[in-house]
Amino acid sequence: MTTVLLLTATGLGVAALYFLVASGLTLIFGLMDVLNFAHGAFVGLGGYVGWTVADRLPGSPGLVLGLLAGVAAGAATAAVTELAVIRPLYGRPLDQVLATVGLGLAIPALLQAVWGADARTWTLPGWLAGTVGLFGARIPSVRFLLIGLAMALLLGLRLLLGRTRAGLVVRAGVEDREMVTALGIDVRRANLAVFALGGAAAGLGGALFGLYQGSVSPGDGTSLLVYAFVVVVLGGAGSITGTALAAVAVGLVQQYADYASASLGDESVVILLAAVLLLRRRNLRGRPA
Template sequence: MSGIVLVLVTGVGLGALYFLVASGLSLIYGLMHVLNFAHGAFLTLSAFIGWEVAQRMGAGSWGGFAVSVIVGGIVGALFATVTELVLIRPLYERHIEQVLVTVGLSLAAVALFEGIWGPDVAHVAGPAWLKSTTEVLGAHIPNIYWLLILCAALVLAAIVLFLRKTRYGMIIRAGVENRSMVTALGIDVRRSFTVVFAIGGAAAGIGGVLAMHWYTFVSPHMGATLLIFAFIVTIIGGLGSLTGAAIASVLVAVLQQFANTYLGGTGDLIVVVLLAVVLLVRPRGLMGRTA
């Protein structure tokens, strides 16, 4: 029983990490129809800057950890904003060019990170509590998973509240439905779309800093690895659906953990099979809208 509880809770925690990475990806596509292959670069840069901040403030202190998460979110938002203004804004409605530009940016970013921080991993020493465990029904759950679950829930709630309760959120949703009408009212929709990119980048930045504590290291290729699962989650949940991304994140991670534990480490294979089944049976994803 304790083994099942351990796998289940760690699966939900891993799903929370997948959601933190996928939420920005899903938000940007859902509201702007931009497939951003540079999303992993936002995550990686934020993780490295967060690591630098934590090292200088005390890697094992809660103060250093908290500031590194905040700084990671800010760095991700700034990187995403610059990317939207310089590279994406001139290419709206030109999807092939968007893909080529963001793929190129992601490859260039990895080379840049290797040049600055080197190709090897940099190990992370976070607060001791994150490495401790909490007993639940006889299972000793690493505390990092509880933190991931909490942060994912807060990010989901913050994005939903922003879109539904704020003026900018209403402008963004209206601009997605009828951009010309909103523009005719004298509202700069482009500025609102930049805000969407910034929010997506901030979510990726927070996810990047938390991911390095989950991995216990940061590397130039960390973002690319997580981006693969983020795309899988986004597709399974339904492109553009935040709720679908949240459900798919947990589903994918739990299946992956159970398969790795009880089916000889076949978690990645099970995830790919699930993706194939969803594409064959329900191509728009679990909660995607019919085109």
């Protein structure tokens, strides 16, 4: 029973990280039709900026400000990317892919040049470095922080897209851009907001990944991006709820497979992806292929 609880808590913690990164990715692709390979770079930048702030201000205040700084860094970088790189390339998907791939390679190299290639240790506050007892199992406190923030983001995004005027404008712009523009609504501002929101989620995911593993390194964003793409494919691009469910499935399957054999974790995720794609026969947007 203790082992099951530990594996489940770890799997949900990992799932929270995957969702934080994949939610931004699915928003940008599902609502803007932009396949953003630079998303992992936003994750890495958020992690390093968050670590830098938290390292300067130890304790809980530094942690909170570090997470906020990671969010701000991800949002700002994503906004600049949309304005300077993506906006001139709308309607040219191949050029968008090439541009974001290049940016996704350049930013990690810049992170390494500024902070070095070695991992930087993230020291947790005392209350977060301990464990919480749950039915006899001692679960690291940081797992609960990850899960709580991921659930808060899920709820916030669902409310934003489903209950607010801004969400209505974004969804309407996806369905009929010309009509929305004819109504006097600037779709470009909505696109910028979506890109910034996706970058903010990525920056938060990068900072929390540093907390989860206790350090940040230049390759963090790249490693998380791979799993984020898997989650988006499984959950359906543009579907926040589907992305959350897919993240939970991937996180739990990976952890239980790792427990069975240390080499099965990643393989199990690939098998899960292949099985779902073969059974449902749908494309990246979750529509019939």
